[in-house]
Amino acid sequence: MISLFEIIMLLYIREARRMAEKMKNIYYTPSNPGSYGGKERFQRAIAEETVSRLGDVQVNEWLAEQDAYTLHKPVRKQFSRNIVFSTHPRSQFQADLCDMQALADENDGNRYMLTVIDVFSKIAFVRVLKNKSGAEVTRAFDSILKEGGAPKKVQTDGGVFGIKISMVKQVALAAVVVVMGCVGIIALILTLVQHHLVDLPHRMQYGMVFDAGSTHTSLYMYRWPGNKENNTGVVSQMLVCDVDGDGISSYAQDPPAAGLSLRKCLESALAAVPANQRRETPVYLGATAGMRLLQLQNPTQSDQVLEQVTKVIQGYPFDFRGARILSGMEEGAYGWITINYLQESFIKHTFEGEWVSPKGRKIWGALDMGGSSTQIAFTPGQPVQDPASALGPKLYGYQYEVYTHSYLCYGKEQAMRQLLVHLLKMSRSTRPVKHPCYHLGYNLTLTLGDLYDSPCVARPVTFDPASEVTFTGTSEPLRCLNQIKNIMNLTACSLAPACGFNGVYQPPVSGNFFAFSTYYYTFDFLGLAPQSSLSQATTTIDTFCKRTWDSLKTEYSEKDKYLRDYCASANYIMTVLLDGYKFNQTWGNIYFQRQVADTDISWTLGYMLNLTNLIPSERPLVMTGVQHGQWAAEVFFIAFAVFLSLMVLAILLLWNPRGNTTIDAITL
Ligand SMILES: Nc1ncnc2c1ncn2[C@@H]1O[C@H](COP(=O)(O)OP(=O)(O)OP(=O)(O)O)[C@@H](O)[C@H]1O
Numbered sequence: 001m002i003s004l005f006e007i008i009m010l011l012y013i014r015e016a017r018r019m020a021e022k023m024k025n026i027y028y029t030p031s032n033p034g035s036y037g038g039k040e041r042f043q044r045a046i047a048e049e050t051v052s053r054l055g056d057v058q059v060n061e062w063l064a065e066q067d068a069y070t071l072h073k074p075v076r077k078q079f080s081r082n083i084v085f086s087t088h089p090r091s092q093f094q095a096d097l098c099d100m101q102a103l104a105d106e107n108d109g110n111r112y113m114l115t116v117i118d119v120f121s122k123i124a125f126v127r128v129l130k131n132k133s134g135a136e137v138t139r140a141f142d143s144i145l146k147e148g149g150a151p152k153k154v155q156t157d158g159g160v161f162g163i164k165i166s167m168v169k170q171v172a173l174a175a176v177v178v179v180m181g182c183v184g185i186i187a188l189i190l191t192l193v194q195h196h197l198v199d200l201p202h203r204m205q206y207g208m209v210f211d212a213g214s215t216h217t218s219l220y221m222y223r224w225p226g227n228k229e230n231n232t233g234v235v236s237q238m239l240v241c242d243v244d245g246d247g248i249s250s251y252a253q254d255p256p257a258a259g260l261s262l263r264k265c266l267e268s269a270l271a272a273v274p275a276n277q278r279r280e281t282p283v284y285l286g287a288t289a290g291m292r293l294l295q296l297q298n299p300t301q302s303d304q305v306l307e308q309v310t311k312v313i314q315g316y317p318f319d320f321r322g323a324r325i326l327s328g329m330e331e332g333a334y335g336w337i338t339i340n341y342l343q344e345s346f347i348k349h350t351f352e353g354e355w356v357s358p359k360g361r362k363i364w365g366a367l368d369m370g371g372s373s374t375q376i377a378f379t380p381g382q383p384v385q386d387p388a389s390a391l392g393p394k395l396y397g398y399q400y401e402v403y404t405h406s407y408l409c410y411g412k413e414q415a416m417r418q419l420l421v422h423l424l425k426m427s428r429s430t431r432p433v434k435h436p437c438y439h440l441g442y443n444l445t446l447t448l449g450d451l452y453d454s455p456c457v458a459r460p461v462t463f464d465p466a467s468e469v470t471f472t473g474t475s476e477p478l479r480c481l482n483q484i485k486n487i488m489n490l491t492a493c494s495l496a497p498a499c500g501f502n503g504v505y506q507p508p509v510s511g512n513f514f515a516f517s518t519y520y521y522t523f524d525f526l527g528l529a530p531q532s533s534l535s536q537a538t539t540t541i542d543t544f545c546k547r548t549w550d551s552l553k554t555e556y557s558e559k560d561k562y563l564r565d566y567c568a569s570a571n572y573i574m575t576v577l578l579d580g581y582k583f584n585q586t587w588g589n590i591y592f593q594r595q596v597a598d599t600d601i602s603w604t605l606g607y608m609l610n611l612t613n614l615i616p617s618e619r620p621l622v623m624t625g626v627q628h629g630q631w632a633a634e635v636f637f638i639a640f641a642v643f644l645s646l647m648v649l650a651i652l653l654l655w656n657p658r659g660n661t662t663i664d665a666i667t668l
Pocket residue numbers: 212213214215216247288289290369370371372373374411412413517518521522562
């Protein structure tokens with residue numbers, strides 16, 4: 001017995017076959033308008049001939065099996081696409097609809113699937129749809145956003161578009177930006193109002209320099225307020241300690257004694273510098289002409305002397321920065337720096353807190369006469385023609401051109417020695433040797449060994465070092481002056497008239513000068529310091545030189561070890577200044593001074609200033625400060641503003657309030 005179901009099935013199959021036959025006839029009959037064409041035309045032809053319209057699924061399935069249809073379908077072309085860079089999750093979602101209509105009956109009437117994938121993480125979301133109406137798709141998309149968070153962009157077949165930021169997020173962002181703006185304005189106001197130049201209390205700083213001269217060694221200790229170290233004129237002399245005995249070069253035969261001689265002054269320094277600052281207190285030792293001469297005579301001995309002084313200073317708890325021999329040019333230049341620093345010629349720091357270049361830049365020249373060498377340094381009114389005597393220091397942003405020269409063997413002691421040797425030579429066999437610069441009644445006896453013990457004088461080929469020679473004073477100032485001129489060459493100069501003496505190039509002197517050390521000692525003793533007219537100076541010297549030794553001893557203490565030489569050194573000074581450097585027309589520009597601003601004029605201060613970078617090459621910065629409370633408030637508000645900026649960034653990038661992101665429509 002055949003069942004009703006089987007009958008229905010047989011009828012269905014027969015109808016299906018009939019329809020298939022019919023479709024074949026239509027499609028493969030070239031005269032039929034539905035043949036060999038697209039789906040729409042084919043469907044219309046079937047409807048006309050069978051009076052029934054076949055569903056898309058049936059037609060598509062049948063056409064898909066026909067080679068004639070599939071072979072002529074347009075080929076899918078590869079087309080260029082934009083490269084998408086996705087840097088973090090939810091930067092871009094790709095969305096599409098899958099057509100599941102054919103399976104709708106088995107899927108509770110759900111005909112489509114909305115598929116969404118996060119481009120960065122590849123996490124996929126799927127929602128089923130009954131239809132693809134705008135409302136249905138939007139509902140499904142909202143549901144995906146609730147699960148996966150809102151992306152920045154969504155890519156669909158309809159294009160790429162941004163997701164609207166949720167209201168909550170908008171309000172949060174606006175609030176943070178407003179607060180941030182207020183905080184920034186408060187910080188700015190705090191910074192601009194109530195600021196003033198600060199001058200905070202600062203502890204003193206210390207620095208020391210040993211001036212190891214040819215005749216003696218002195219320790220100069222300086223101090224300055226630490227917060228003002230780049231100002232001019234703030235470094236002042238704190239103490240000077242004279243080392244007992246002669247200069248360190250005199251210890252050539254016993255170098256350890258040179259080191260030991262410094263102990264007394266190092267102990268004074270220990271007492272002067274607070275214990276907690278000793279380690280940071282720089283100490284330098286600079287040796288001058290005496291050691292220059294020893295180095296020429298016996299380099300081993302000069303090295304040994306420097307070694308021994310180094311050893312002793314290193315034994316003290318200071319920041320020792322070395323012992324060395326200065327060149328003559330350095331000695332001259334550092335003297336020049338000292339003077340102009342103390343005079344505040346380079347730059348001035350006003351009460352208003354500004355750095356100003358003093359009007360007209362009145363730069364001082366330096367005239368130094370030690371025991372073994374003499375230096376001149378100044379800024380000439382014309383370019384320095386000899387590069388060997390030119391220096392170009394850049395100080396506080398201004399470049400200077402300095403002429404400087406050091407005459408070795410023309411310090412007071414060595415010049416006096418040269419005079420003795422010259423007089424001895426001129427006297428031939430006359431004994432005692434007449435000395436026109438010594439006072440009548442004064443006699444000096446010394447051995448030839450002592451007289452010739454210097455590279456500054458020419459020794460006879462043979463002589464007995466032990467034999468003695470006596471010089472007897474004659475109080476003849478005119479002869480004295482003439483004999484002194486004989487120890488200098490005042491004529492030979494290739495670049496005449498731009499000359500100093502001994503053929504040395506020197507541009508004409510210009511500006512005011514400080515003359516210190518021997519210049520000062522001698523002129524001060526004669527009552528000619530700090531200034532005197534040229535005629536007053538010559539008269540005073542002449543009168544003094546004519547005096548007898550007895551009258552001098554009565555007036556001054558016989559113990560004044562310099563008494564015998566004042567006449568000679570005064571005449572020597574006049575010769576150097578007038579015949580050598582040619583101050584004839586500008587005598588009044590020379591100031592014979594020992595100190596400026598309570599500080600000794602010496603190369604030592606310039607040396608320390610330079611080595612401790614207390615004179616910057618560029619103009620110092622003016623510091624602006626605020627009170628501590630105000631500063632703290634500024635820091636707080638600025639930090640708060642930074643924090644808020646980070647919050648804005650975090651909200652933009654990371655915060656996706658679920659359920660609050662909305663989309664109005666989406667085209668897939
Ligand atoms: N109070 C004084 N009165 C007179 N002359 C002095 C006085 N003190 C030092 N002298 C002399 O003045 C000269 C210069 O002394 P200064 O201390 O400047 O020389 P120095 O530094 O030892 O030598 P150099 O710089 O050439 O190495 C020396 O001959 C010294 O004997």
